[in-house]
Amino acid sequence: MTLDRSNQSYKPVSVVLVHGAFVDASGWRKVYENLSQDGYEVLVVQNSAVTFAQDVERTKGVIAEASHPVVLVGHSYGGAVITEAGSEEKVVSLVYLAAFVPKAGESVFDLASQEVPGAEKAPLLPPKDGFIKIDPQKFAAAFSADIDPAEAQFMAAAQRPWGLEAVQGKITSAAWKAKPSFYLLATEDRMIPAQAQAAMAARAGATVVEVSSSHAVMLSHPEEVVALIKTAAEPNRQS
Numbered sequence: 001m002t003l004d005r006s007n008q009s010y011k012p013v014s015v016v017l018v019h020g021a022f023v024d025a026s027g028w029r030k031v032y033e034n035l036s037q038d039g040y041e042v043l044v045v046q047n048s049a050v051t052f053a054q055d056v057e058r059t060k061g062v063i064a065e066a067s068h069p070v071v072l073v074g075h076s077y078g079g080a081v082i083t084e085a086g087s088e089e090k091v092v093s094l095v096y097l098a099a100f101v102p103k104a105g106e107s108v109f110d111l112a113s114q115e116v117p118g119a120e121k122a123p124l125l126p127p128k129d130g131f132i133k134i135d136p137q138k139f140a141a142a143f144s145a146d147i148d149p150a151e152a153q154f155m156a157a158a159q160r161p162w163g164l165e166a167v168q169g170k171i172t173s174a175a176w177k178a179k180p181s182f183y184l185l186a187t188e189d190r191m192i193p194a195q196a197q198a199a200m201a202a203r204a205g206a207t208v209v210e211v212s213s214s215h216a217v218m219l220s221h222p223e224e225v226v227a228l229i230k231t232a233a234e235p236n237r238q239s
Contacts, residue, residue, distance in 0.1 A: 020076025052169020086175030
């Protein structure tokens with residue numbers, strides 16, 4: 001979608017990007033640059049990944065800074081964050097990217113613990129000092145199998161530990177019950193199985209687009225990510 005400010009029906013929107021676990025906000029660079037070049041205001045949340053409540057508050061703070069109504073985008077664990085923070089009045093739609101979509105009373109831990117027939121478990125190491133990490137030797141295959149191998153290797157070495165308090169934080173209010181949601185389903189994901197993604201998206205009544213991608217969809221398929229965000233930002237979807 002190309003923004004046409006000569007069209008009186010055009011309503012500007014801001015895009016707020018919320019990253020997931022084991023990575024940081026720098027993974028949004030391709031998406032940020034693409035959307036910025038097309039005229040969107042794009043704001044990026046840097047999660048603590050220490051506690052869920054802290055990440056929700058950080059996201060709400062960035063939403064408050066936005067100049068326009070917000071399309072709120074979450075990857076992986078970021079999906080839980082936007083589900084809670086998305087109840088803010090300024091948020092008009094939610095975009096989930098290979099993400100967890102909890103309902104009220106659920107945590108990411110609850111969703112990740114559910115058995116998916118035929119799917120391998122994410123290769124997480126045992127918790128240490130209140131944090132978990134992905135086995136570095138299995139990181140690329142599980143998280144980012146379709147990006148440059150050198151970049152995937154660096155991501156494994158530089159991964160951010162994920163706090164158990166963030167993993168176990170429970171949703172109190174699910175924004176998708178009241179606001180339009182969109183889901184980019186990564187069919188080659190080895191962190192959140194495609195079957196689990198499909199079930200969560202269906203429960204939320206989300207508009208689903210499938211892409212043959214690893215979990216790192218914002219890195220390997222930024223064009224598809226941007227296209228879905230633009231769909232969620234269409235003026236006729238604004239309230």
